[in-house]
Amino acid sequence: MYKETVYSAFNLLMHYPAPSGTGQHPQSQPPLVSGPSSQCPSGACCLADQHKASQPPHSVPQLSPLYEHFSNPHPTQVPADISQRQGVHRPLQTPELSGFYSLTSGSVGQLPHTVSWPSPPLYPLSPSCGYRQHFPAPTAAPGAPYPRFTHPSLVLGSGVPGHPAAIPHPAIVPSSGKQDLQPYDRSLKTQAEAKAEKEVKKPTIKKPLNAFMLYMKEMRAKVIAECTLKESAAINQILGRRWHALSREEQAKYYELARKERQLHMQLYPGWSARDNYGKKKRRSREKHQESTSDNSLHYS
DNA sequence: GTTCCTTTGAAGATC
DNA sequence: GATCTTCAAAGGAAC
Numbered sequence: 346m347y348k349e350t351v352y353s354a355f356n357l358l359m360h361y362p363a364p365s366g367t368g369q370h371p372q373s374q375p376p377l378v379s380g381p382s383s384q385c386p387s388g389a390c391c392l393a394d395q396h397k398a399s400q401p402p403h404s405v406p407q408l409s410p411l412y413e414h415f416s417n418p419h420p421t422q423v424p425a426d427i428s429q430r431q432g433v434h435r436p437l438q439t440p441e442l443s444g445f446y447s448l449t450s451g452s453v454g455q456l457p458h459t460v461s462w463p464s465p466p467l468y469p470l471s472p473s474c475g476y477r478q479h480f481p482a483p484t485a486a487p488g489a490p491y492p493r494f495t496h497p498s499l500v501l502g503s504g505v506p507g508h509p510a511a512i513p514h515p516a517i518v519p520s521s522g523k524q525d526l527q528p529y530d531r532s533l534k535t536q537a538e539a540k541a542e543k544e545v546k547k548p549t550i551k552k553p554l555n556a557f558m559l560y561m562k563e564m565r566a567k568v569i570a571e572c573t574l575k576e577s578a579a580i581n582q583i584l585g586r587r588w589h590a591l592s593r594e595e596q597a598k599y600y601e602l603a604r605k606e607r608q609l610h611m612q613l614y615p616g617w618s619a620r621d622n623y624g625k626k627k628r629r630s631r632e633k634h635q636e637s638t639s640d641n642s643l644h645y646s
Numbered sequence: 647g648t649t650c651c652t653t654t655g656a657a658g659a660t661c
Numbered sequence: 662g663a664t665c666t667t668c669a670a671a672g673g674a675a676c
Contacts, residue, residue, distance in 0.1 A: 516669095552669045557654035561670065577671040578652040585653040603655080619657050623667060626649090650675075659666070 516551045516610060549625075550617050553610040556599035557588055 554562065561584050568580050568587075588596070610617070 552656080552667095554669060555655040558669060561653075565671070575671095576651085576673050578650085578673085580671075581651085581653040583653095588654070600655095607656085619668075620659090622669085623658065626668065648676085651673095652671100654669100656669090657667090659664100661662105661664080 516553065516614075517548045518551055549622065550614050552619055552622065553606040554603065556596065556603040557585075559602050559606070560584065560588055560591075560596075560599045 561581065564584055564587065565580060568583050569575065572580070572583065574580050574583075
């Protein structure tokens with residue numbers, strides 16, 4: 346009832362695109378596999394399912410309360426200096442999110458305009474690796490308005506100088522000092538070296554996670570437990586399919602969380618831009634990328 | 647030790 | 662404005 350209300354109201358407000366029957370996504374079309382696959386060689390996922398039935402539920406990872414911050418914000422989570430500096434009216438307890446869920450506020454999270462709704466999986470997946478009913482959305486804690494799980498980077502106060510917690514914000518990563526350094530003549534010390542040292546001390550602020558990344562972070566442990574997989578590439582393929590299999594409502598949760606994540610990121614690091622990290626990773630070879638895209642076009646044609 | 651793989655989405659870069 | 666590119670996470674594999 347509650348969810349239905351939210352859903353219909355959300356649709357009304359957002360003009361959310363209806364699922365396309367032919368939902369094509371240029372990069373997310375799953376490979377046509379059946380039975381044992383690269384993700385589940387020898388059908389290990391099915392076996393894992395049988396195994397799971399005889400196992401206590403401890404193998405299912407604890408629900409990561411990503412919503413904890415939103416449902417139970419603590420006033421002290423917002424350092425005064427941050428909120429004042431940013432002109433944020435305290436408390437930044439993210440009541441907007443509860444507003445989102447109850448739709449009492451007008452600031453409903455805007456979903457991406459470019460959301461494409463894929464067609465259902467074209468291949469049979471093992472229950473534990475592909476079927477949504479075996480992979481339910483997080484259930485709400487008793488009394489909680491919504492499933493509770495946290496995303497570490499949503500914990501306000503972390504990474505803020507002077508904050509008692511003194512835990513760095515996950516988006517801040519100490520620079521290794523290697524990756525960022527350009528090769529240069531070692532005999533040329535002075536300015537270049539000083540600059541390099543400065544670069545080392547300067548922490549890298551990472552991009553805020555998007556909706557799918559938040560979903561992956563939340564669900565990865567479950568997939569690993571269910572499918573007995575460890576390779577991230579294979580796990581991510583499964584998660585990509587499951588993401589497409591989610592209902593709009595379920596995805597909307599993550600889009601909203603991602604929006605909050607970006608908001609918080611902007612407030613914590615007002616001068617930061619994605620440009621700051623642009624080109625820091627080694628650029629992949631153009632040839633390889635083109636090769637894969639041509640493969641894809643061949644595959645889907 | 648570094649890069650690739652693999653996914654989606656956001657955002658910068660380019661045309 | 663459309664398209665391309667990069668980077669967020671993750672950890673095993675490959676180099």
